[in-house]
Amino acid sequence: MVAPGMAQFGTWQPKSRGRLFYNWPPGACEEALRFTSAGQLGGEPYDVVIVGAGVVGCGLAHRLSMYDLRVLLVDRLHDVGEGTSKANSALIHSGYDAKPGTLESELLHEAEADWPGLAARLKIPLDPVGGIMMAVTDEQECQLEAAEKNAHANRVADVRILSADEIREREPNASSSVRGGLLVPGESLADPFMASIAFAEIALANGVDILLGVEIAGVELGQARHHLVTADGHRLPARRIVNAAGLGSRRLADGYGGGAFDINPRRGQFLLFDKSARPLVQHILLPVPTAHTKGVLVSPTIFGNLLAGPTAEDLPLDDPAATHTTVDGIRRVLEGGSRLVDGLARQPVIATYAGARCACSQGSYVIRYNDGAPGVVTLTGVRSTGLTTSISLARHLVDGMQKELGLELSPDSAALDARPESAWPGWWRRPFENGATDARADHGCAVCFCEVISEGEIRDALDSPLRPRTMDALKRRTRALTGRCQGFDCQVSLAEIVSGHTGIGIAQLTKNGPGSELVAPGQAEVPA
Amino acid sequence: MSDAQHFKVVIIGGGPAGIGAAVGLAKRGVGPVVLIERRAELGGTPMGYRKKPGGVPTFVEWTRGRVVFGEELAGRMAKRLAKTDTAIRLGTQVTKIDPAEKRLTLLGPDGVRELTADAAVLAAGAREQTPAEKGWLAGARTARVGFTRHVTGWLDRHGLLPARKPVVVGSDLIAYSAAAKLRAAGSDEPVMIDRRQSPSAGFFERLFFWRWTRPDWSGGVTAAGMKGDRAATGVQSSDGKEWPGDGVMVCGELVPNSELALLGGLAVELPSRQLQLARGQAMSEPGWFAAGNVLGGFHGAQWCYFNGRRLAKRIATFLE
CATH class of the missing domain: 3.30.9.10 (D-Amino Acid Oxidase, subunit A, domain 2)
Incomplete structure (x- = not known):
């Protein structure tokens, strides 16, 4: 396994230029992270709004963040990569079984050469077992x-x-x-969760804004700019829109009169x-x-x-x-x-x-520029190979947007290409392994006994750039709750650590966003 | 590491069985002994059942012929342990064992350490079977699907109800105690379902909980799935029967915490995870013993305590 070397514990942390908000009710997360009005995003329209923060959307946001553009990444779920990107076989495909001559085959071929270098830049593990x-x-x-x-x-x-x-x-x-x-x-094992997370962390560091828990209910088409209208009635101004909503792509396409396809x-x-x-x-x-x-x-x-x-x-x-x-x-x-x-x-x-x-009725990798309206891109039918092609597809899309949408690309000289060095890159970096000598005492207090994850690692993950605030988001980053007991031993103590570290009331903590509270909703804690 | 500390006996687990073994060894003058507990406090599973006014005492103290809270029972055991010379390492987890060398790797507040011993006792207890392990329970992965450990954790540590309309899956003593605790804390009368035709808890056991709960029972459920999108909304059987609720508690049917043995190469039967014992409570490698609920089945705290104490004799003989 390639486990990239990392900064020492406690060294960190580059300031993200982008903003991150959760569309959550009061008390469900820190007030500074809460999305309350479109004004928080600044009045200017975004150059590109990407709807869908799966591995494809995150990969595209990462690519666009290399240029001098205002980009927003928005998803209805409460973490990046929480839809199709989270439940798959987690393989990097060589493309040996693709249909030759298709775009999928081409993108797989390109991606295969990219992945070893990409994994090093994203600082995520990759295991070329074959x-x-x-x-x-x-x-x-x-x-x-x-x-x-x-x-x-x-x-x-x-x-x-x-x-x-x-x-x-x-x-x-x-x-x-x-x-x-x-x-x-050429077949390899990868971490399906951390790929999306790493892409999004780089994008955020480079100034991409990320909005989670926001359902897009409709699109108002305009001349110079469009508006995405959220289910709560907020209007998000966008010069260009990329529909990377996966299973939700048809419904979103209906909002802007996109061409025919069925999911x-x-x-x-x-x-x-x-x-x-x-x-x-x-x-x-x-x-x-x-x-x-x-x-x-x-x-x-x-x-x-x-x-x-x-x-x-x-x-x-x-x-x-x-x-x-x-x-x-x-x-x-x-x-x-x-x-x-x-x-x-x-x-x-x-x-x-x-x-x-x-799966899309029109085949795999359906990409349509100026679909239904100028500046709108529809991307759908990315099936089993999305994780693998996230890198080459992003490149392909950005080229296409330059050609077809007139997107001006001037490189941002301050943009990071690699994930910033961090105290806590992910579950594979253990505080007491690989010669790390500056682990804290709470790195020695196991909370998830099956996977041996410490309280310190949970706190480090909570402080990581995307500020994970749900149990599932934490699980994907740390592996806590994923072991053989499936949270039997650690669910309650984990919630105590999250609540203690973030100040969120323990009764407000959720598995994956509002509506998935860990205890019956509407209660106040009565500590023993 | 060469600076590994050496002990006569190492005990893995500070619940009733581990404490019993430590007390038994002290009585026989065997030492030095070290007891390793991964949680921050001694007492194990019973310690999670806190004493509460108006709560449900679910532990039987046979020696005094009465029913008590787990916390009381575990607390008394811990006091007995405190009178011995046993070295105690709290908040410390055994991450790896080398059975032949009797060498243990520990993770604790002072980092990674190793220790060696002449004999080792696995008293790691048991946990409840997960839905995937049951095999007949599938469905959505939603919030508010929990275990009895969560019922006690949320209720006794935070005063929070894990569900107002609970569906309890399982029908043994533990499932009934979970149902009683939920009901006593103000939930609706729980629905109880199981694969068995009739509850596995006996008549007198059910009678004991009658004061608090008379669950709405459905047996003979052979294939079912959790319902719900974000949070559990009940359970539905494959033949269409539904048990609505706002939380599902998967209770009882214990699985031994035998993973250290399994990953260390000691004999463990799969997929049940039962230890394969050589003789009595001796495991497949000489010098390794097991006590309490890690042996399988489910026993009360006092049974585990005395099981550990009796094992001390066996260990003393081995060490001679």
Whole structure:
């Protein structure tokens, strides 16, 4: 694993030039972080407003922040990367299985070369474990050759066919029915959460404003400028608008008369196994895809767990956010995973989750400039490869906006390209490892016992530039609550630390924003 | 690290079983002994059940034949421990064990330390099964899906109700105690559901809680999911039955905290996480013993305490 070197603890911290606000009721966060009126953002219209702070929106904000532009990143959720970007298989794809000649294939090819350098600049871990596509029937074995050809057509040259014995040598726990496979060295593990967070931290440092918890209800089109109208009636002036709203992109496009496309959300359920299961598998093990789905893969995670999934279930159009798991879906994931790996079924499962991929009726990577109105960009249909292509897609979009929208790009000489050195970059940097000698006493007080996360790390994360203020936001940054006990031991003590450090009343703390209070709402604390 | 401190016996866990083992070893004159507790206070699980006027006493003190609050029971045990010479490390977690060398890595307020011992006792207790571990409970991942530990934490430490209309999943003694605590603190009568046809708590156990709670019982739920978008709005079975509420408490059905053993390479059965014992309370590596609820099942605080005390004899024999 590449774990970038960092500043010493307690050294930090560059001042962010951008502003960050949560659209929360009084008391739910510090008053200085609370969004109360559009006046807080300054009267001038933004050069670009990006709607949707998933990994795609954050990547674009990061790219635009390199130029002298006023940019706003806005999302209806309460942290960056909280939608589709948070529940996926967390892989950096080589693009071996893309459809050759498509924009997706092109962006994947570009991104593959970018990622090692990008991970270093974002200061996030990347683990190039490689993948093996495993054929477990004769029929699947016949498909390997075509898959290899397809990979070469996508300019993924290092892909080659392995015999069953070669696979068993690399993967002793591979299913006994394995017939052969395809080695894909370019597949890597990444942290899906920290990619969005790191992009957004750089963007914020460079002056991008970030507005969270703001639902865009409509768009008022104008001549020189448009206005995004929030569900609370605030008007956000924008010269250009980028619709990167993922599953919500259709509804937003209706507001500005965007062209025809439909979102067909497709749910994927996943199983997460305990760390004791990690040694079972060395590579990302992929099934041979069918016409309908890429199938259930079994993969290590960058966090040291083992992951199996996803299912592929079409969701009703009216409920694109139905990201719940089902007993039946979990059983199917386990069956699918067991076809690739022996002994998977006896490994302890610690969590199940589901995400919805943003499948679009018009194909993948639909980009439309001046869609419905001048200055409006629609971007949709970014499905499984959004994390990988976040870097190349941002470049592609900025080029397109320059050409098609007349966006003037003059580089901002003060802009950071890399994430600032920080006392607390993320969960992988442990206070007592890698020679850090200046850890504080509270770095030695574990609060999450499963993942061994200390009180000090929680406080450091709370002070990080994006000011995470929900339990889920904290979880994604620190790994607290993600272990085998799923918050049994630490939920209450974690809430006590957050409340103590931020001054937010403990009864006001939420899992993921207003409406998700940890205790029954409308109570005042009566300390023991 | 070469400056690892050496002890005759190291006890992992400062709950009733760990305290019992320490007291037992002191009675036999075995020392020096060190007890390591990851929380800031001794007492373990019972300590979370604070004494409250009008509260529900859920612990049985068999030796005095009465019902008490967990805090009282654990407090008395901690006092007995204080009379011994046991070294106590609070707020310190064992992060790694080397079973053969009996070497432990600790994380505590003074950073990372190591220590070695001639014998080790795992008295790490147990936790409640998560929905994913149950296998029959899936659904949305929302706020206000919690455990009994959260019921006691929110109620006894902060005076906050985790739910006004709680759905309790589980039907053992722990589930009933959670339902009673919620009801006594002002919630609606809890709905209780479980996979079993009839509650796993016995008749007299249910009778004890009758004063506080008579949960609205539904058994035989074989597949169900949590409902809700932001916060839990109840549970729905796959055949369409719904139990509405504003919070779901997943209670009882304990899982041993055996991860140190598992990750250290001691014999642990999967996926149940039960320790595979060589004989009695001895684990698969000589010199490693287990006491209390980490052994499996679920026992009261006093059972665990005496289980730890009895183990001291076994350890003394081993050390000779």
